[in-house]
Amino acid sequence: MGDWKKSAVVLLSGGMDSATALAAAGRDGFACHALSFDYGQRHGRLELAAAKKVARKAGVVAHRIVRIDLSAHGGFGHSALTDDIAVPKDRPASADIPVTYVPARNTIFLSLALGWAEVLGSFDIYIGINAIDYSGYPDCRPEYVGAFERLANLATAAAVEGKGKFKIHAPLVKMSKAEIIRLGMELGVDYSLTRSCYDPAGEGLSCGHCDACRLRLAGFAQAGVKDPIKYKA
Amino acid sequence: MGDWKKSAVVLLSGGMDSATALAAAGRDGFACHALSFDYGQRHGRLELAAAKKVARKAGVVAHRIVRIDLSAHGGFGHSALTDDIAVPKDRPASADIPVTYVPARNTIFLSLALGWAEVLGSFDIYIGINAIDYSGYPDCRPEYVGAFERLANLATAAAVEGKGKFKIHAPLVKMSKAEIIRLGMELGVDYSLTRSCYDPAGEGLSCGHCDACRLRLAGFAQAGVKDPIKYKA
Numbered sequence: 162m163g164d165w166k167k168s169a170v171v172l173l174s175g176g177m178d179s180a181t182a183l184a185a186a187g188r189d190g191f192a193c194h195a196l197s198f199d200y201g202q203r204h205g206r207l208e209l210a211a212a213k214k215v216a217r218k219a220g221v222v223a224h225r226i227v228r229i230d231l232s233a234h235g236g237f238g239h240s241a242l243t244d245d246i247a248v249p250k251d252r253p254a255s256a257d258i259p260v261t262y263v264p265a266r267n268t269i270f271l272s273l274a275l276g277w278a279e280v281l282g283s284f285d286i287y288i289g290i291n292a293i294d295y296s297g298y299p300d301c302r303p304e305y306v307g308a309f310e311r312l313a314n315l316a317t318a319a320a321v322e323g324k325g326k327f328k329i330h331a332p333l334v335k336m337s338k339a340e341i342i343r344l345g346m347e348l349g350v351d352y353s354l355t356r357s358c359y360d361p362a363g364e365g366l367s368c369g370h371c372d373a374c375r376l377r378l379a380g381f382a383q384a385g386v387k388d389p390i391k392y393k394a
Numbered sequence: 395m396g397d398w399k400k401s402a403v404v405l406l407s408g409g410m411d412s413a414t415a416l417a418a419a420g421r422d423g424f425a426c427h428a429l430s431f432d433y434g435q436r437h438g439r440l441e442l443a444a445a446k447k448v449a450r451k452a453g454v455v456a457h458r459i460v461r462i463d464l465s466a467h468g469g470f471g472h473s474a475l476t477d478d479i480a481v482p483k484d485r486p487a488s489a490d491i492p493v494t495y496v497p498a499r500n501t502i503f504l505s506l507a508l509g510w511a512e513v514l515g516s517f518d519i520y521i522g523i524n525a526i527d528y529s530g531y532p533d534c535r536p537e538y539v540g541a542f543e544r545l546a547n548l549a550t551a552a553a554v555e556g557k558g559k560f561k562i563h564a565p566l567v568k569m570s571k572a573e574i575i576r577l578g579m580e581l582g583v584d585y586s587l588t589r590s591c592y593d594p595a596g597e598g599l600s601c602g603h604c605d606a607c608r609l610r611l612a613g614f615a616q617a618g619v620k621d622p623i624k625y626k627a
Contacts, residue, residue, distance in 0.1 A: 229462050229506075237509050258551040265509035268549045272505040273462075276470050276498035299554040308545040315541050316501045318491040321532040 166192040168222070169285035169330075170278045172270055173197050175211030177355045177377060178333055181341050182289030183219050184348035185332040191285060195224040196274050200266070201232030201243045203361035211356040218351055227273055231263055240264070241359070248359045250370035258297050259372060261359055267300035271309050271329065279317050284325040286313075287332070294338035294380060296372045306331045338380025346386065353389035366393045399425040401455070402518035402563070403511045405503055406430050408444030410588045410610060411566055414574050415522030416452050417581035418565040424518060428457040429507050433499070434465030434476045436594035444589040451584055460506055464496055473497070474592070481592045483603035491530050492605060494592055500533035504542050504562065512550050517558040519546075520565070527571035527613060529605045539564045571613025579619065586622035599626045 169191035173179045186193050195216040199205055209226060216224040232243035240263040241248045249259060267290065274286045290301040299305065306329050313327035314320040320327055333341050345352065357377045358367035367374050369392040381388040402424035406412045419426050428449040432438055442459060449457040465476035473496040474481045482492060500523065507519045523534040532538065539562050546560035547553040553560055566574050578585065590610045591600035600607050602625040614621040 227462070229460070231509065233513075237506075237513055239513065258555065262551050263509075264512035264551070265505055265549060268545065269502070269505040269509060272498055272502040273470075276464065276496075276502060279497035280466075280470055280472065299551055300549045302548070305545070305548045308541070308548050312501065312538070312541040312545050315535070315538045316498060316533045318495050318497070318532055322491065 166190060167285065168192045168194055168281050168283040169287055170194045170196055170274045170281065170283055171221075171287040172274055172289065173212045173216060173224070174289075175208040175215060175355060176289070176357045176373070177345065177352055178289035178291055178341060180215045180289075180350050180352070180355045181345040181348070182287045182332055183215065183221070184345060184350045186285075186287045186330070187219060188348055189330075193219065193221045194277065194281060194283070195219075195221045196270075196277060197224065197226045198270060199226055199228045200263075201230045201234065203242065204359060207356055207365070211354060214354040218354060225277070229269065229273075231266065231269070237264065248371050250368065251375070252372060258299065261296060261372065262298055265300070267298075267305070268309070275313050275317065275327070278327070279319050282319070284319070284327050285330060286327065287330045289333055290331050291333045291336065291338075291341065293336060294376045296376070301334075303331070303334050306334065337383070338376055339383035342380050342384040342386055356390065363393055366391050368393055399423060400518065401425045401427055401514050401516040402520055403427045403429055403507045403514065403516055404454075404520040405507055405522065406445045406449060406457070407522075408441040408448060408588060409522070409590045409606070410578065410585055411522035411524055411574060413448045413522075413583050413585070413588045414578040414581070415520045415565055416448065416454070417578060417583045419518075419520045419563070420452060421581055422563075426452065426454045427510065427514060427516070428452075428454045429503075429510060430457065430459045431503060432459055432461045433496075434463045434467065436475065437592060440589055440598070444587060447587040451587060458510070462502070462506075464499065464502070470497065481601075481604045483601065484608070485605060491532065494529060494605065495531055498533070500531075500538070501542070508546050508550065508560070511560070512552050515552070517552070517560050518563060519560065520563045522566055523564050524566045524569065524571070524574065526569060527609045529609070534567075536564070536567050539567065570616070571609055572616035575613050575617040575619055589623065596626055599624050601626055
């Protein structure tokens with residue numbers, strides 16, 4: 162079994178960060194199982210279509226899309242990503258957590274990744290969060306990742322029975338957007354397949370003005386690379 | 395607003411422990427929002443019917459049932475609770491984690507409770523786990539509860555912005571089954587509405603031989619109270 166690889170579960174949104182995290186998991190020698198969520202995000206159709214393309218291109222072993230309604234309709238919300246709240250455009254720099262924050266989102270996603278990992282016999286979970294060029298979400302910080310890892314090792318039969326120790330890999334957490342893009346280019350990520358825009362309008366075109374578009378555009382500019390996706394004029 | 399109450403989210407399975415935890419939350423002065431899961435459990439129809447009756451009787455403010463498929467069919471599993479694996483009967487005492495263990499279940503449930511709590515502006519979550527007379531699941535231990543509470547306070551905008559501090563209440567965690575039953579009787583829990591059996595067969599009748607039935611029956615015996623539900627002859 163010379164080609165045997167350990168498995169990892171990789172959270173994959175369809176955005177540039179998770180596409181890069183997936184490539185990093187491949188670089189680290191893992192057989193990747195991509196996990197995406199149809200959580201009622203208004204930009205979901207485009208985001209999930211991007212996730213599928215990225216997963217296929219990366220040659221993942223499996224790509225699972227789990228449906229869990231986190232919108233106000235599903236009893237969760239209210240976030241500009243899931244509900245009828247305007248996505249902020251050209252938002253001034255601020256320490257506030259923006260209206261695009263979805264309550265407990267990464268905790269919910271990581272919990273389901275943990276469940277899948279345990280079933281697969283995997284102890285490695287990748288998440289493309291970033292605490293430098295980011296929107297200010299609390300569940301994107303290194304101390305959050307550490308707390309989840311500690312929880313995972315108390316929560317599961319696999320860890321408690323000593324079969325292994327879970328590691329939550331957040332390879333991008335301390336990188337700038339430009340550094341992420343340079344890493345992704347090195348690892349052969351095709352950023353033309355990814356989509357970052359929060360705005361459900363505009364169909365295939367990204368708005369260029371929401372937090373996600375602006376961080377992405379600034380990153381590509383700083384990396385000296387042309388962003389290959391299309392923006393509204 | 396003399397009748398204003400703080401809100402709590404209470405995980406409610408339909409079993410005797412969560413019914414007692416719900417009563418404890420009421421005793422503690424909370425307006426209770428019950429949260430149940432249709433997670434592909436084979437005994438789900440009966441379990442959720444019980445949860446509905448318990449919630450109604452307790453006068454909860456809201457009762458939400460979230461659908462999330464944790465069975466092998468949904469890409470999770472394999473557990474005797476969700477998949478075609480025999481529920482063990484008259485299992486000898488053992489330190490092993492049994493096949494009824496569902497990977498990461500309480501972590502997934504608490505994550506979704508956390509998301510709902512944050513939306514409600516609540517900082518209190520109740521879970522009826524118990525580490526004394528229990529099946530040996532790792533996510534039922536006090537250290538697990540502490541780790542989740544720590545995570546919750548790092549994960550959420552509400553906590554990070556200083557609006558409050560999340561508390562995961564596990565009022566039964568160090569009680570024996572008999573003590574739980576005595577507490578429930580004191581608080582007016584109607585145990586005839588609850589259901590503990592893991593076995594999907596037998597329709598309205600509990601099997602009396604799975605871990606859940608045996609722990610329940612031993613608890614009622616020890617408390618000197620007749621269990622009001624019906625068992626197979």
